[in-house]
Amino acid sequence: MTTSDPHQTIGRRGFLRNATAGVVGVAALGTAAADTARAATAAAGATAGSGRVIAFEGPHQAGILTPPQAAASFVSFDVIAPDRAALKDLFAVLTDRVRALTAGAPVPATDLASPPADSGTLGPLPPADGLTVTVGVGASLFDDHRYGLGARRPAKLAAMPVFPDDDMAHSTELHGDLSLQLCADSRDTVVHALRDITRHTRGAIQARWKIDGTHSAPRPSGAPRNHLGFKDGIANPDTTNQAVTDALVWTHGGADGEPAWTEGGSYQVIRIIRMLVEFWDRVSLDEQERMIGRRRDSGAPLDGSAETDLPAYKADPQGLYVPMNAHIRLANPRTDATASQQILRRGYNYERGLDTDGNLDLGLVFCCYQQDVSRQFAAVQSRLAGEPLVDYISPTGGGYFFALPGVRNPGDTFASGLLAG
Amino acid sequence: MTVRPWFRRPPLAGALALAVAGGALAVAFTSDDAPASAGASTLTVSVDKHGCGAPPARLPSGPVVFEVTDAATTFVTVYLTDPGGARAYAEIRWLGPRHSLPLSASVAAGRYALRCVFSDGPVVTSPPVAVTGSAPDTEPGYRPMTSTDLEQPVTAYRAWVSAALPRLLDAARALDADVARGDLAAARTDWLSAHLAYERLGAAYNSFGDFDDAIDGRPDGLPGGVDDPGWTGFLAIEHTLWHGSTADRVRPLTQKLVSDVTGLIADFPSEDIDSEDLPLRAHEILENALQFQLTGHDDQGSGTTLATLDANVQGTSEVLSLLTPLLNERDPGLVDHLDQALTALRTSLQAASAAGSGGTGGWTAADALDRATRERLDGALGSLLEQLARIPNLLAARNAA
Numbered sequence: 001m002t003t004s005d006p007h008q009t010i011g012r013r014g015f016l017r018n019a020t021a022g023v024v025g026v027a028a029l030g031t032a033a034a035d036t037a038r039a040a041t042a043a044a045g046a047t048a049g050s051g052r053v054i055a056f057e058g059p060h061q062a063g064i065l066t067p068p069q070a071a072a073s074f075v076s077f078d079v080i081a082p083d084r085a086a087l088k089d090l091f092a093v094l095t096d097r098v099r100a101l102t103a104g105a106p107v108p109a110t111d112l113a114s115p116p117a118d119s120g121t122l123g124p125l126p127p128a129d130g131l132t133v134t135v136g137v138g139a140s141l142f143d144d145h146r147y148g149l150g151a152r153r154p155a156k157l158a159a160m161p162v163f164p165d166d167d168m169a170h171s172t173e174l175h176g177d178l179s180l181q182l183c184a185d186s187r188d189t190v191v192h193a194l195r196d197i198t199r200h201t202r203g204a205i206q207a208r209w210k211i212d213g214t215h216s217a218p219r220p221s222g223a224p225r226n227h228l229g230f231k232d233g234i235a236n237p238d239t240t241n242q243a244v245t246d247a248l249v250w251t252h253g254g255a256d257g258e259p260a261w262t263e264g265g266s267y268q269v270i271r272i273i274r275m276l277v278e279f280w281d282r283v284s285l286d287e288q289e290r291m292i293g294r295r296r297d298s299g300a301p302l303d304g305s306a307e308t309d310l311p312a313y314k315a316d317p318q319g320l321y322v323p324m325n326a327h328i329r330l331a332n333p334r335t336d337a338t339a340s341q342q343i344l345r346r347g348y349n350y351e352r353g354l355d356t357d358g359n360l361d362l363g364l365v366f367c368c369y370q371q372d373v374s375r376q377f378a379a380v381q382s383r384l385a386g387e388p389l390v391d392y393i394s395p396t397g398g399g400y401f402f403a404l405p406g407v408r409n410p411g412d413t414f415a416s417g418l419l420a421g
Numbered sequence: 422m423t424v425r426p427w428f429r430r431p432p433l434a435g436a437l438a439l440a441v442a443g444g445a446l447a448v449a450f451t452s453d454d455a456p457a458s459a460g461a462s463t464l465t466v467s468v469d470k471h472g473c474g475a476p477p478a479r480l481p482s483g484p485v486v487f488e489v490t491d492a493a494t495t496f497v498t499v500y501l502t503d504p505g506g507a508r509a510y511a512e513i514r515w516l517g518p519r520h521s522l523p524l525s526a527s528v529a530a531g532r533y534a535l536r537c538v539f540s541d542g543p544v545v546t547s548p549p550v551a552v553t554g555s556a557p558d559t560e561p562g563y564r565p566m567t568s569t570d571l572e573q574p575v576t577a578y579r580a581w582v583s584a585a586l587p588r589l590l591d592a593a594r595a596l597d598a599d600v601a602r603g604d605l606a607a608a609r610t611d612w613l614s615a616h617l618a619y620e621r622l623g624a625a626y627n628s629f630g631d632f633d634d635a636i637d638g639r640p641d642g643l644p645g646g647v648d649d650p651g652w653t654g655f656l657a658i659e660h661t662l663w664h665g666s667t668a669d670r671v672r673p674l675t676q677k678l679v680s681d682v683t684g685l686i687a688d689f690p691s692e693d694i695d696s697e698d699l700p701l702r703a704h705e706i707l708e709n710a711l712q713f714q715l716t717g718h719d720d721q722g723s724g725t726t727l728a729t730l731d732a733n734v735q736g737t738s739e740v741l742s743l744l745t746p747l748l749n750e751r752d753p754g755l756v757d758h759l760d761q762a763l764t765a766l767r768t769s770l771q772a773a774s775a776a777g778s779g780g781t782g783g784w785t786a787a788d789a790l791d792r793a794t795r796e797r798l799d800g801a802l803g804s805l806l807e808q809l810a811r812i813p814n815l816l817a818a819r820n821a822a
Contacts, residue, residue, distance in 0.1 A: 078792075080797050109525045112511060112562070203805075204800070206797075206803075
């Protein structure tokens with residue numbers, strides 16, 4: 001913390017009034033809390049929900065290579081912190097909260113003079129429950145008149161453009177200064193974390209839009225299915241291979257014009273893609289499969305027999321098996337020239353009510369990570385322009401963000417490199 | 422925005438959670454210098470009118486849980502205090518005979534005692550407990566307040582309202598006179614002045630009993646909604662004035678308003694004001710304002726809910742000023758910080774209106790705020806509420822604590 005007013009640096013909980021000032025002190029205490037939390041979880045034994053703890057610290061944020069958990073919320077915020085010092089405070093608080101929540105922090109006792117410190121929605125011993133909270137920043141945060149960060153903008157970070165097949169003209173779910181991707185093994189854990197974070201950051205960020213997703217179970221095996229009934233996410237890069245992730249997922253400071261602080265970050269694209277399922281359900285299976293390029297039941301490419309089979313496009317130059325304009329063929333032509341364009345998809349199905357015609361609002365929260373959003377997502381997207389599938393989907397919102405590098409150690413915070421000096 | 426954001430600090434006191442867990446986590450201390458996070462001992466204490474339990478004479482600092490059983494035949498309030506009663510650290514608000522509840526705290530080095538305040542009068546204190554050593558995140562405790570401490574602020578609040586009510590009546594009469602002579606343009610101007618005069622009183626949460634419904638009721642809970650014949654008061658008048666009603670249809674409502682305000686003035690001296698209401702009001706006037714005014718929910722056509730919010734901020738400031746001495750004794754700096762935030766919020770509200778298109782009284786309608794302005798106002802009010810929420814607990818009566 002950088003101010004001397006105790007009410008700006010130290011919280012409502014009176015017993016914290018004597019807490020150490022200074023970001024390092026805060027972070028250190030946060031770590032103590034996290035250690036305590038782990039000890040407490042161990043001492044308490046299993047609590048409700050999965051006890052799965054996904055490590056918070058590391059060179060990269062959790063929630064990117066992490067296999068998708070069951071429940072997710074994607075929330076975009078605008079930063080209303082008045083100045084750079086307050087922005088730094090924001091990231092320190094975010095760090096403390098995410099560290100504690102992902103460790104499964106026990107709920108502190110309620111101070112005599114305060115409302116309960118926790119919503120209580122996960123009970124007195126909230127489990128870690130596989131929670132990850134991935135923090136991204138939007139291009140607008142770097143605007144010159146705001147926090148003086150213009151020179152530190154990640155090289156490829158811009159506001160998400162409108163693509164030709166988009167339906168964004170009246171969207172209220174676009175862009176933002178800050179993104180949070182919250183994922184956990186249960187829905188209530190996601191909501192608990194979001195509620196905790198918004199409470200602790202009131203006055204510094206204000207939520208702009210939010211969409212919730214679920215990760216379907218394999219039916220009956222393999223990749224989960226989207227609302228079109230097709231398996232989705234089959235052809236992802238090998239996240240266990242560091243050479244692959246270093247080449248496709250992570251940004252590297254000093255390379256490709258990236259500022260040094262971006263080392264270990266990743267470009268995040270979020271797209272809210274409505275699926276017009278009533279229309280889709282009135283289309284023949286053959287036409288559906290030719291639009292996608294896979295068999296609906298097995299997930300096999302149309303020239304194969306199993307989900308894991310690789311389509312052999314060189315052997316099918318005229319698209320007699322997999323049409324030239326099939327979604328999977330356009331998205332990933334599997335050529336040497338397009339190998340570096342692969343993205344790491346981490347999408348979730350969404351469902352949320354009805355439209356004015358009484359049709360179901362179902363779709364995909366498309367989320368992908370990549371080293372270079374123009375070389376990868378934008379290139380894929382431009383190849384997909386006009387594909388037959390566009391008649392059945394309607395991208396209605398989202399944004400480009402840059403997922404910050406990981407919090408490396410107990411003294412580190414989100415955006416420490418970005419805000420250094 | 423000039424106000425800096427105010428963050429709730431994260432619950433760093435992870436160790437305290439073990440205390441919350443109570444009996445479920447009965448991990449014994451292995452030594453006085455064991456880390457506090459190793460766990461809290463759970464100490465069984467039975468209290469009756471002869472003694473407020475027999476806690477250990479010595480305890481290490483850090484989390485502690487007393488599992489307190491009321492062995493008496495009446496209800497009891499149990500405090501962890503210092504032996505002199507200058508500070509309270511934890512409490513069980515209401516414990517019934519033969520029932521048990523945990524009393525949890527994280528204690529620093531010093532002397533403590535349990536104090537039992539039985540519902541039928543007796544107050545007994547345990548032998549002292551000496552706490553030694555140091556632990557992180559211990560609780561500083563608060564100077565307990567008695568209900569008589571609130572008498573003076575309540576008297577002052579009464580006087581302030583009593584002084585303001587005649588001005589409200591004057592404003593209501595001016596409005597009624599406008600309508601009586603058919604000057605609806607003047608009525609719309611005078612409606613705003615009169616409504617704000619009422620809203621400045623901080624009339625949240627029915628502080629004026631049934632009069633509040635009659636004077637400022639919403640249509641939401643009425644069977645006929647905005648067309649309900651039983652809907653009266655400022656919002657009903659607003660609805661008619663801004664929806665093309667003729668003077669003869671507005672007049673019964675303005676006459677009723679004058680009569681209801683007159684009734685309130687006659688009734689107010691005999692209305693009970695629960696002393697605990699005042700600290701609650703310091704917080705909840707603006708909770709209501711967030712829910713009904715900043716959202717534009719209460720707008721019946723005039724587009725002045727931001728003016729209402731501004732009046733509610735003034736009402737909150739007034740209540741806060743009456744509570745300032747009590748708050749300063751218990752949380753130095755809180756009031757100064759709140760004052761700054763309240764002033765900043767008013768400045769932002771006025772700036773938001775100045776930047777707008779200039780509706781009724783120069784105010785911008787809530788639904789016409791641009792996104793950035795709305796976010797700043799939402800954030801400013803939201804963070805202010807997080808701080809105001811402290812006041813009711815801080816100023817809860819803890820008689821004989």
